[in-house]
Amino acid sequence: MQNQTTERQVILGIENLSKFFGKKQVLHNISFDTYAGEVFGFLGPNGAGKTTLIKTVVGHLMIDDGNVSICGKTLKKDFEGAMANVGGIIESPEFYKYMSGYDNLLQYARLRGVEDEARVKEVVHLVGLDNRIHDKVGKYSLGMRQRLGVAQAILHRPKLLVLDEPTNGLDPAGIKELRNILKRIAHEEDASVLVSSHLMSEMELMCDRVGVIVGGNLIDVKPIDELVSSTAMDKSDFIFETGDGAAVFALLDFIPAPGKTLHENGDVELVIPKANERELLARINREVVQAGIDLYSVSRKENKRLEDVFMELTGSEGDDQIG
Numbered sequence: 071m072q073n074q075t076t077e078r079q080v081i082l083g084i085e086n087l088s089k090f091f092g093k094k095q096v097l098h099n100i101s102f103d104t105y106a107g108e109v110f111g112f113l114g115p116n117g118a119g120k121t122t123l124i125k126t127v128v129g130h131l132m133i134d135d136g137n138v139s140i141c142g143k144t145l146k147k148d149f150e151g152a153m154a155n156v157g158g159i160i161e162s163p164e165f166y167k168y169m170s171g172y173d174n175l176l177q178y179a180r181l182r183g184v185e186d187e188a189r190v191k192e193v194v195h196l197v198g199l200d201n202r203i204h205d206k207v208g209k210y211s212l213g214m215r216q217r218l219g220v221a222q223a224i225l226h227r228p229k230l231l232v233l234d235e236p237t238n239g240l241d242p243a244g245i246k247e248l249r250n251i252l253k254r255i256a257h258e259e260d261a262s263v264l265v266s267s268h269l270m271s272e273m274e275l276m277c278d279r280v281g282v283i284v285g286g287n288l289i290d291v292k293p294i295d296e297l298v299s300s301t302a303m304d305k306s307d308f309i310f311e312t313g314d315g316a317a318v319f320a321l322l323d324f325i326p327a328p329g330k331t332l333h334e335n336g337d338v339e340l341v342i343p344k345a346n347e348r349e350l351l352a353r354i355n356r357e358v359v360q361a362g363i364d365l366y367s368v369s370r371k372e373n374k375r376l377e378d379v380f381m382e383l384t385g386s387e388g389d390d391q392i393g
C-alpha cells in the first residue's frame with residue numbers, strides 16, 4: 071500500500087467477512103477490494119449471499135466477523151465516517167410520484183445537507199435525465215426511475231456507489247444505458263461502483279471486474295473478459311438443425327446430459343470438449359445420417375453462452391452443498 075503512485079486507490083476493503091443468520095453461516099471469510107474508477111460486479115445465483123454482503127457494506131446488517139472499510143475508515147471504528155462515503159440503492163428507490171424528478175432530488179438533497187443546486191443539475195446530467203427531469207415521477211418508466219435512483223444516491227458525491235441487482239426488470243437497452251451511466255460515474259467522479267446480479271450477461275455489459283459468490287463463498291475475482299474466456303476456452307458449442315431433433319437428442323446417448331439441449335424449435339445444442347471435438351462431430355454426423363435423419367446444418371456458436379459459463383462456474387455444486 072506504500073507506493074501510492076502505482077497502486078490503484080482502494081475504496082472498499084473487505085477482509086475475512088463472515089455473516090451468520092442464527093446458526094446458519096451465509097458469508098464465509100470473504101475478502102476483496104474495489105478500486106476508484108471501476109465498476110465491480112458481484113455475481114452469484116439466488117441465495118448466494120449478494121444482498122447480505124451488500125447490506126453489510128452499507129451498514130444495514132452487522133458484521134459478525136472480519137472487517138469492512140470504506141476509504142480507509144472501518145465500519146467498526148468509524149461507522150459515520152465510512153458511511154459518509156457511501157451511496158446506494160438496496161431496494162427499489164422510493165419517490166414522490168406526484169412530484170417531478172427534479173423536485174424529488176431537491177428535497178432529498180436538502181435532507182442530505184447538499185446545499186448546492188448545481189450538484190443536482192450535475193447528477194441529472196450524469197444519468198441522462200435532462201429532458202425528462204421536470205416530468206412527474208409517476209410518468210417515468212422503470213428505467214428512468216432507476217436512473218433517478220442513481221442520481222439520488224450520488225448527490226453527496228460518495229466514493230462508493232452500491233446497487234443491489236440494479237438491472238432487475240430493465241430491458242437490454244435499459245441495461246446498456248445503465249452500464250454507460252455507471253461507467254461514467256466511476257470515471258468522472260472517480261468512484262467505485264459495486265453492483266450485484268445473478269446474470270452473467272448483464273455483468274459482462276456492466277462491469278470491469280467481477281467476484282463470483284456461491285453458497286456464501288467467494289470463488290473467483292477477475293476481469294470479466296478473463297472470467298468468460300477462461301471458462302469458455304476448453305468447450306465448443308454446436309447447433310444441429312435436423313429433420314427430427316427429439317430423435318437426434320435420444321440418439322446422442324454418449325454425450326452427457328448437461329452438455330446437450332433440445333430447443334423448442336427442434337434444434338439440438340451440444341457443448342463438447344474442444345480436445346476431441348473433431349471425432350465427436352464425425353461420430354454424430356455418421357450416427358444421425360445412419361439413423362435416416364436429415365441433417366440440414368451444423369453451426370458453431372461463436373461463444374458459449376455466458377449463462378452456460380456461469381452455470382459451469384456455480385452450478386456443478388449447488389448452493390447448499392458448500393460450507
Ligand SMILES: Nc1ncnc2c1ncn2[C@@H]1O[C@H](COP(=O)(O)OP(=O)(O)OP(=O)(O)O)[C@@H](O)[C@H]1O
Pocket residue numbers: 091096114115116117118119120121122123268
Ligand atoms: N434475514 C435473514 N434471516 C435468515 N436468513 C437469511 C436472511 N436474509 C437472507 N438469509 C439467507 O441467507 C442466504 C443469502 O441470502 P441473500 O439474500 O444474501 O442472497 P442473494 O444472493 O441476494 O440472493 P437473490 O439472488 O435471491 O437476491 C440465503 O440462504 C437466505 O435464505
Ligand SMILES: [Mg+2]
Pocket residue numbers: 120121122234
Ligand atoms: Mg439478493
